Each structure stands twice: as structure tokens, then as C-alpha cells.
Amino acid sequence: MPAWFSLNDLYYLLPELVLASGVLVLLVATALTPKRRQGWLSWLALGALAASAAAVLAVARPVPVDVARGLISVDAFAAFFKGIVLLAAALTVLLSVRYLDTEGARHGSYMFLVLCATLGMMFMASGTDLVVIFVGLETMAIAFYILAGLLKPDRRSNEAAVKYFLLGAFSLGILLYGISILYGMSGTTNLRALAEAVAARGRDPWLMLALILVAAGIGFKIAAVPFHMWAPDVYEGAPTPITAFLSVGSKAASFAMLLRIFLEGLPSLSGDWTILFYVLAVVTMTVGNIAALTQSNTKRMLAYSSIAHAGYLLIGVIAGTTRGVAAMLIYFVIYAFMQMGAFAVVVLLRRADVIGDELKDLGGLLARQPFAAVAMLVFMLSLGGIPPTAGFMGKFWLFSAAIDANYVWLAVIGVLNSAVSLYYYLRVVVFMFMKHEAAGSQPALSPALTTALVVTLAGTLVLGVYPRPLFELAELSARALGVVGVSATVF
Amino acid sequence: MAEAAAFYILAALILGFGVLVVTAKSAVHSVLFLVADFLCVAALYVTLQAEFLAVIQVMVYAGGIVVLYLFVVMLVNLKRPPDAQRDPRRLGRLGAVLAVAVMVELAAILAVGWSRPEGEAGALGPSNVAQVGRALYTDYLIPFELASILLLVAMIGAILLARREM
Numbered sequence: 001m002p003a004w005f006s007l008n009d010l011y012y013l014l015p016e017l018v019l020a021s022g023v024l025v026l027l028v029a030t031a032l033t034p035k036r037r038q039g040w041l042s043w044l045a046l047g048a049l050a051a052s053a054a055a056v057l058a059v060a061r062p063v064p065v066d067v068a069r070g071l072i073s074v075d076a077f078a079a080f081f082k083g084i085v086l087l088a089a090a091l092t093v094l095l096s097v098r099y100l101d102t103e104g105a106r107h108g109s110y111m112f113l114v115l116c117a118t119l120g121m122m123f124m125a126s127g128t129d130l131v132v133i134f135v136g137l138e139t140m141a142i143a144f145y146i147l148a149g150l151l152k153p154d155r156r157s158n159e160a161a162v163k164y165f166l167l168g169a170f171s172l173g174i175l176l177y178g179i180s181i182l183y184g185m186s187g188t189t190n191l192r193a194l195a196e197a198v199a200a201r202g203r204d205p206w207l208m209l210a211l212i213l214v215a216a217g218i219g220f221k222i223a224a225v226p227f228h229m230w231a232p233d234v235y236e237g238a239p240t241p242i243t244a245f246l247s248v249g250s251k252a253a254s255f256a257m258l259l260r261i262f263l264e265g266l267p268s269l270s271g272d273w274t275i276l277f278y279v280l281a282v283v284t285m286t287v288g289n290i291a292a293l294t295q296s297n298t299k300r301m302l303a304y305s306s307i308a309h310a311g312y313l314l315i316g317v318i319a320g321t322t323r324g325v326a327a328m329l330i331y332f333v334i335y336a337f338m339q340m341g342a343f344a345v346v347v348l349l350r351r352a353d354v355i356g357d358e359l360k361d362l363g364g365l366l367a368r369q370p371f372a373a374v375a376m377l378v379f380m381l382s383l384g385g386i387p388p389t390a391g392f393m394g395k396f397w398l399f400s401a402a403i404d405a406n407y408v409w410l411a412v413i414g415v416l417n418s419a420v421s422l423y424y425y426l427r428v429v430v431f432m433f434m435k436h437e438a439a440g441s442q443p444a445l446s447p448a449l450t451t452a453l454v455v456t457l458a459g460t461l462v463l464g465v466y467p468r469p470l471f472e473l474a475e476l477s478a479r480a481l482g483v484v485g486v487s488a489t490v491f
Numbered sequence: 492m493a494e495a496a497a498f499y500i501l502a503a504l505i506l507g508f509g510v511l512v513v514t515a516k517s518a519v520h521s522v523l524f525l526v527a528d529f530l531c532v533a534a535l536y537v538t539l540q541a542e543f544l545a546v547i548q549v550m551v552y553a554g555g556i557v558v559l560y561l562f563v564v565m566l567v568n569l570k571r572p573p574d575a576q577r578d579p580r581r582l583g584r585l586g587a588v589l590a591v592a593v594m595v596e597l598a599a600i601l602a603v604g605w606s607r608p609e610g611e612a613g614a615l616g617p618s619n620v621a622q623v624g625r626a627l628y629t630d631y632l633i634p635f636e637l638a639s640i641l642l643l644v645a646m647i648g649a650i651l652l653a654r655r656e657m
Contacts (some may be wrong), residue, residue, distance in 0.1 A: 013633070020640065027647075068633045109651050116644045123637055135634040139641040146648035161652075 022048025030108025045111035081125035117143035121253035160237025175217025191265035221254035235303035244343035285311030325478035341456030354440035364437030390463035
């Protein structure tokens with residue numbers, strides 16, 4: 001292990017450094033650009049995200065590399081999640097361009113916060129030390145509290161920000177309490193040293209308490225029942241592109257953190273946390289799907305649907321095998337495409353005269369904007385898990401990973417839940433294809449929105465038909481989790 | 492033994508003040524209890540031989556942050572709850588609690604002072620700072636730098652939310 005922070009460490013941190021530089025450049029550019037001409041700052045943000053993604057590919061190595069004295073691991077697992085997070089952020093930028101103009105909000109500060117949240121997420125995925133993971137989580141969380149309340153004249157946005165902030169601060173406190181007990185028990189915050197110390201200690205009531213507190217803290221972030229109460233209100237009130245980013249990026253990074261802490265830091269207690277997550281997964285799937293049935297607001301419906309998806313994703317954690325983790329990674333890519341796509345259609349419906357987030361606003365969309373309506377049909381089928389789409393492949397892998405690890409009942413509950421979910425996904429289709437046209441002006445596609453829709457639609461369809469490259473990549477990434485890295489040497 | 496006693500006394504005080512912070516009827520009293528709470532935490536740091544942290548705790552939390560809280564309490568002009576001042580013995584009881592707290596705290600400090608030979612604290616001072624500094628700037632450099640981004644986000648967020656226009 002190098003005695004001092006070295007150039008090697010800086011090289012492997014290139015994706016984060018590029019994004020951080022982008023953040024600072026964006027901040028200065030925001031200050032220098034008058035409000036009316038801030039549109040180009042969105043493209044600057046997109047450029048920073050693309051450069052960071054290129055850097056992720058450039059520093060990717062087949063063998064995990066330990067960076068900054070074992071605080072950060074540059075491995076395939078982290079690279080995979082960084083890819084998902086950057087993709088989600090880029091799609092968020094595309095969804096936001098016209099939305100911000102309609103709402104009359106500034107581009108610069110908004111993009112600054114989106115990039116900072118992304119930076120936090122990247123550290124959550126690659127941190128192998130509880131301190132790094134926690135600071136990353138906090139960076140993401142603070143940026144999201146502000147983003148949720150950015151539409152100041154809108155009361156729902158204010159409510160979303162306050163609710164998210166209060167409950168978020170409370171849950172971070174719980175998580176931190178759990179972490180501090182773990183530190184007190186083991187004397188270390190490094191996940192690998194923690195794994196050894198915990199294994200040597202065996203089962204211990206204090207460790208159980210820490211386990212429950214950490215699981216509760218992360219359960220809030222992934223919106224698992226019973227820690228989901230904030231999600232519908234925040235998803236409804238926040239600016240729609242931020243809702244999309246929250247449901248994909250924040251969830252992905254929180255799951256990465258969950259996998260790191262439990263599979264890498266507490267593997268010796270897997271018998272205990274498996275039971276905990278089993279209960280959480282079943283309750284989350286069921287409550288999410290049943291609550292979604294009665295929603296009349298599209299964003300709220302998608303919020304409950306995203307809660308249900310957190311339940312499906314927990315199946316991969318419970319399986320705990322390489323196959324289970326790989327299935328989660330696959331599902332996250334697919335989920336990013338279909339969820340962002342669905343929100344793109346909600347953003348499309350936001351016009352100067354209509355808020356457009358009620359289900360009835362989708363009425364007659366087929367006649368008014370056929371491309372968007374057909375795309376939405378594909379996203380809904382995919383979210384429900386119908387065969388030709390990617391959603392089916394994702395669910396198939398998750399459930400088969402559960403059966404593989406002898407959790408047959410969990411898979412059965414998952415399949416039953418998917419069947420229930422079809423009702424509310426198809427309700428959206430009924431509104432678009434069979435109801436009369438809704439009031440308001442013609443929803444028009446902008447170039448950025450079209451790009452987002454085409455990308456998400458292509459992802460949802462292609463991965464449903466030809467998923468092999470993604471499977472291989474996910475398997476490779478899942479195998480990197482928990483592997484002790486080599487020290488960083490380039491120069 | 493004396494350290495354990497000091498710890499339990501301080502822990503009880505911290506919890507007690509913590510409860511008072513949330514149960515106090517007047518916002519100003521709440522903030523004052525918070526100051527007392529922070530000071531007890533600082534004392535706890537002293538018993539852990541983390542003198543630098545104790546000083547920082549007093550300066551940043553008991554000093555800076557609580558002053559901010561008091562400003563907020565003043566600016567938002569919280570209404571005094573009705574009949575908060577009716578009970579004449581109320582202040583007396585409060586004074587008694589505070590007096591006991593101070594006495595216990597003094598006892599704790601004396602107990603800690605006696606349990607250790609003289610001159611040791613002075614020797615610990617600079618090395619304590621060096622230890623914290625070294626940990627922050629070598630082992631934990633990355634989270635330290637990331638925390639600077641975090642503070643930047645918080646600062647800009649505060650400006651954004653406080654600004655009148657959107």
C-alpha cells in the first residue's frame with residue numbers, strides 16, 4: 001500500500017475528477033451567463049457527463065484496483081453502476097431542457113445540482129469505506145432535497161422538498177447510528193476489515209441492532225416498505241425530470257451501497273440479513289403494487305410502481321449469489337431505460353397550459369402524438385414484464401436467480417405481483433388508446449425529448465431481443481464485488 | 492473507574508439535555524439546552540483525550556451553530572406559548588436543574604483531572620491536532636475533498652431556495 005496519496009490514485013479517480021471539474025466550470029459559467037441565455041449550460045452538463053463516462057471506460061481494468069488506501073475500489077462493479085448513474089443523469093438532462101423553460105427555471109444551477117448528485121452517486125458505488133459511502137450519499141441527498149423544491153411557486157414542490165428533507169435527515173441519522181455501532185464493534189470503517197472483525201465476533205446483539213439500523217437507513221433511500229411513505233408525495237411534487245432521476249439514479253446508487261455494505265462488509269451475517277430483506281422484499285412488492293392500483297396521478301402511480309420494483313430488486317440481494325447480483329445489475333440497466341422513458345412521456349405532456357401529470361391527461365395520446373403513445377405502450381409492457389420487451393428478460397433473470405438460490409416462494413410471490421401490476425400499467429394504455437382526447441394544447445416533441453424517447457425505446461426493445469452482451473457484462477461486474485483489489489500502479 | 496463514572500454522568504447529562512431540547516416549550520430555552528448539550532459532548536471528548544475535537548465542538552457547535560439557531564429563532568418571531576411564564580416556581584426549578592448540572596459537570600472534570608498525572612494534557616494538545624490533520628489529509632483525503640463539494644452544494648442550495656425569483 002502506498003504511503004502517500006499518489007498520481008496513480010488520481011489517475012484511477014479520473015471519472016470523478018472530470019465530473020467535479022465539469023461541476024466547477026458549470027458553476028462559473030452559470031454566474032457569467034444571463035438568465036435568458038442559459039440553455040447552452042444543459043449541453044455543457046451533458047458534455048461533462050459524456051467525458052466522465054469516457055473516463056470510466058478508460059480506467060476500467062479487468063482486475064479490481066484499490067485506490068486511496070483502500071477507500072475506493074475501481075472495479076467492474078463500480079464501473080457498471082457508474083455507467084447506469086451517468087446514463088440516468090444524461091437522460092435527465094435531456095428531459096429537463098424544455099421542461100425548465102416551460103417552468104421558467106434557470107438551467108445553470110439546476111444542472112449544477114444534477115451533476116453534484118451524480119458525483120455523490122459515483123462515490124456511493126465505488127466506496128469501500130463507510131466514510132466515503134456516507135459522504136457520497138449525503139452529497140447526493142442534499143442535492144436532491146434542493147432539486148425537489150426548485151419550483152418555488154409550486155406548493156406541491158415545496159411540500160416535496162420539506163418532506164424529503166425531514167424524513168431524509170431522520171433516515172440518515174438512523175443509518176449513521178448503525179454505522180457508528182459497526183465502527184464501535186470493529187474499530188474500522190473499511191468494509192473488508194469490517195468483514196473480518198464481524199466474522200471473528202460472530203452473532204452479537206449489538207451487531208444485530210447495527211444491521212437493522214443500517215438496513216432501515218438504506219431502506220428509506222431505496223423506498224422499501226415500510227420506509228416508503230415519502231416517495232409518492234416527493235415523486236409527485238418534484239420537477240418531473242428530477243422524479244425520474246430520483247427513481248433511477250438515486251435508487252441504483254443506494255442499491256450499490258446496500259450490496260457493498262452487506263455483501264462485502266457483513267457477509268458472515270448473511271443468515272440474519274437475508275431474513276430481514278426477505279420480509280422487506282415481500283412487503284415492498286405487495287404494498288407497492290396494490291397501492292399503485294388506485295392512483296389517478298401518473299407520477300404517483302409510477303412512484304408506487306418504483307416502490308414495487310425496489311421489492312423485485314431486493315430478490316437479487318436475498319439470493320446473494322453472483323447470479324443474483326448480476327440479475328440486479330441487468331435489471332437496473334433495463335429499469336433505467338423503461339422508467340426514464342415513461343417519465344419522458346410525462347414530461348412531454350407538461351405544456352404551458354397543462355401540468356399533464358394526471359392519468360386523464362394521457363387521454364387520446366395516440367391520435368395527438370402517435371410516436372410517444374406507442375413508446376409509452378412499450379415502456380408500460382416492459383415495466384409489467386411482458387415478453388418481447390426488456391422488462392421480461394430482467395424479471396426472468398431476477399426470479400430465476402431466486403429459484404437458483406432455493407427461494408422458490410419468493411419467485412412465486414414476485415410473479416404474482418407482476419400479474420397484479422399489469423392492471424395499472426395497462427390502464428395507462430387504455431387512457432392513451434381508447435379514451436377521448438384530453439384538454440389542452442397539442443403536446444409537441446422537442447429535439448432533446450425525441451432523443452431521450454428514441455434512446456430509451458431502443459434500449460427497452462433491443463435488450464429484450466438481444467440481451468447477451470449485457471448479461472456477460474453484468475456477470476463480469478457481479479464477480480468483481482468483494483474481490484480484494486491490487487494496489488494502483490500506472491506511473 | 493473515574494473515567495467510567497465520568498462517562499456515565501456525562502452520558503446521562505447529554506441524554507437529559509437532549510430530552511429537554513425537544514420538550515422545552517420556548518424555542519429560546521430549547522436552544523439554550525442545546526448549548527448545554529453540546530458542552531457536555533465536548534466534555535465527553537475531553538474524557539476520550541480528544542482535546543482538539545472538544546475545542547472545535549465548543550467553538551463550532553456551542554459557539555457558531557447555536558448563534559445561528561438563536562438568529563433564526565429571533566427572525567422567525569416564534570410566538571411565546573400561552574402561560575409559559577405563569578408558574579412562578581418554574582424558573583426556580585429550571586435553575587435548580589442547571590445548578591445540579593453544573594455541579595455534576597465540575598465533579599466530572601475534577602474526577603478526570605485527579606485520575607491523570609499533571610502535565611499530560613499539555614503534551615497531548617499538539618499531537619492531537621497533528622493526528623486529526625494527518626488523518627484528514629492523508630487517509631481520508633478523498634472523503635474530505637468530497638465533503639467540500641457537499642458544502643458547496645449546501646451553500647448554493649441555500650442561496651437558490653432563499654432567492655426571491657426562481
